[in-house]
Amino acid sequence: MSLVTTANYKYYLGIGQSDTTKDTEIALLINAVERRIKEFLNRDLEWSAYTDEIYDGNGYNQLILKQFPIIYVSAIKVYEGIGSGNVETWTTLVEHTDYDRLIIPTEAHLFFLDGYRFVKQFQNYKVTYYAGYTVGSTLTSGSSVVGKKYQIAARQSVDFTLVGSSSNAVGTQFVAIGTSSMSVTDSLTELITTPNDIQLACMELLKITYANSPISGDNRLGFLSISSNAGGGSQNLSIDPEIEDKILKKIERYKVNNV
Secondary structure, three states: OOOOOHHHHHHHHOOOOOOOOOHHHHHHHHHHHHHHHHHHHOOOOEOEEEEEEEEEEOOOOEEEOOOOOEEEEEEEEEEEEEOHHHOEEEEEOOEOOOEOEEEOOOOOOEEEEEOOOOOOEEEEEEEEEEEOEEOOOEEOOOEOOOOOEEEEEEOOOOOHHHHOOOOOOOOOEEEOOOOOEOEOOEEEEEOOEOOHHHHHHHHHHHHHHHHOOOOOOOOOOOOOEEEEOHHHOOEEEEOOOOHHHHHHHOOHHHOOOOO
């Protein structure tokens, strides 16, 4: 997966979509740039499943998770002690039995349980959930993925109500709780896409990295200024040595300190 489509990266670099001669090298630079973004923000960012992450109960009806935006919480387990065979015992909370309703605010980093309080104790809860951004692709082949949020883009024969949708009407949004095979006449569009400012930061860092790499042929790495006599005239190009910090500063509001 990626935070930005390869097509958008290539457009920002000024490389034609049909030009695939540098795709392998560009992919390596994309991985490095996106890793830098995630390290700075201290988050995974990309959509993923997180299984049995352990949390401390806090005495409240809300629990802050390590990754966000939270899309879907599939299981919440509470520690019950050591059972037979000296094995830890965990019980899965059941809706309408242990709590009334699970609430996930839009693109939030926490969820609420109506009618329940997380018992205050160390490492006494396990949560399985899905969180993170997608690139917003429209799925016209393959299958829907559990834990992703979709909007019905086209519908002819697939019954999307079997995988979590409230109806089969085009435009309906839902979180998939199962898989359905897609086709051109039955398709879904991913929602909860990477915020535009994070996408722009990724593309700006890639452009700098690309220009400073042997791929571009400019060999700028390590130079604070470049002189050029191209076209018969003398030109000077200044490079800001703090440009990376300035780019990252623009997305600092997404940074977290809880992971």
